[in-house]
Each structure stands twice: as structure tokens, then as C-alpha cells.
Amino acid sequence: MNGRVQDATLLVARLALAAALLPTGIARALNVSGFALTLASAAIPFPNAVATLAVMIQVFGPLCVLAGVMPRASGLALAAFALAMAPVLHPFWQYGGAAIVTERALFLADLGLAGGFLVYALMGPGAWSWQGWRRGAVAPRKAAPAARKRSGGRAPARAAA
Numbered sequence: 001m002n003g004r005v006q007d008a009t010l011l012v013a014r015l016a017l018a019a020a021l022l023p024t025g026i027a028r029a030l031n032v033s034g035f036a037l038t039l040a041s042a043a044i045p046f047p048n049a050v051a052t053l054a055v056m057i058q059v060f061g062p063l064c065v066l067a068g069v070m071p072r073a074s075g076l077a078l079a080a081f082a083l084a085m086a087p088v089l090h091p092f093w094q095y096g097g098a099a100i101v102t103e104r105a106l107f108l109a110d111l112g113l114a115g116g117f118l119v120y121a122l123m124g125p126g127a128w129s130w131q132g133w134r135r136g137a138v139a140p141r142k143a144a145p146a147a148r149k150r151s152g153g154r155a156p157a158r159a160a161a
Contacts, residue, residue, distance in 0.1 A: 010126030025058030068129020075121025
């Protein structure tokens with residue numbers, strides 16, 4: 001795959017991954033106590049501390065993904081977050097009827113997000129990111145050298161010494 005196509009694809013993937021978590025993270029940041037109550041109802045120990053940590057991961061993690069900052073740490077943290085929260089927030093095995101289908105779909109979506117964040121942690125953000133800029137991968141393009149005229153296949157004349 002061409003370098004620019006790969007960098008563009010990684011950028012689009014980063015945008016999609018961040019878009020999956022950032023809006024919910026912002027909403028939870030505006031109501032941390034409500035999220036803590038949800039965690040408490042799921043019998044999570046220390047729900048206030050867990051809610052605060054989860055909100056920090058869910059807000060700052062996607063921002064790191066968007067910018068391409070610390071890809072291994074942010075990718076692994078977000079994958080662990082998605083894996084840990086999937087059974088807590090979507091315990092489909094406790095439901096029946098139509099609700100089980102919805103909860104199972106959300107549970108599997110969280111597992112898919114975890115997979116996407118693991119791939120991001122392994123692949124990195126690409127050249128179109130903060131990390132790429134710091135490594136010099138995003139350098140200004142140089143002008144192409146002027147085309148040289150050929151002299152009909154003959155060797156160029158050398159100056160006499």
C-alpha cells in the first residue's frame with residue numbers, strides 16, 4: 001500500500017475510533033456521579049474512583065488517539081477500558097427477549113472497539129499525527145529538480161584542461 005494511502009487510512013481509523021468513545025466520555029464527564037451510580041448498581045467496588053478513572057480514560061484516551069500521541073499507551077488503555085466495561089455495562093446474559101439482542105450487540109461492539117484499539121497500539125498513528133510530525137515524517141515537499149536535457153546520447157563535452 002502506498003505510504004500516503006496508508007497514512008490517510010490510519011487517520012480515518014483514528015477519527016472513527018475516537019468518535020466511538022469521545023462523545024460518551026464527555027457526557028459521562030458532565031455526570032460522573034450518575035455513572036458512579038450505574039457502576040454501583042453493577043456491584044463494582046469503589047464506584048466513585050472507578051467512574052472518575054474511567055471518565056479520564058474515556059476523554060483523554062480518544063484525544064490522544066486523535067492527535068496520535070502515545071499510541072501504545074493510549075491504545076492499550078482504551079482496549080483494556082473497552083474490555084473491562086463491556087461485561088459491566090452490557091451483561092446480555094441477564095436479559096431476556098428483545099433486550100438480550102440489543103445488549104449482546106453492544107457487548108460485541110465494545111469487543112470490536114477493543115480490537116481496533118489493539119491494532120492502533122500495534123500499528124501506530126501513521127505519519128499524519130503528532131508522532132509522525134515529531135519524527136519528521138511530515139516534512140514539506142521539495143520541488144522536483146528541473147528536467148535535464150539530454151544531448152542525443154552523446155557524452156557531454158568536457159572542458160580542456
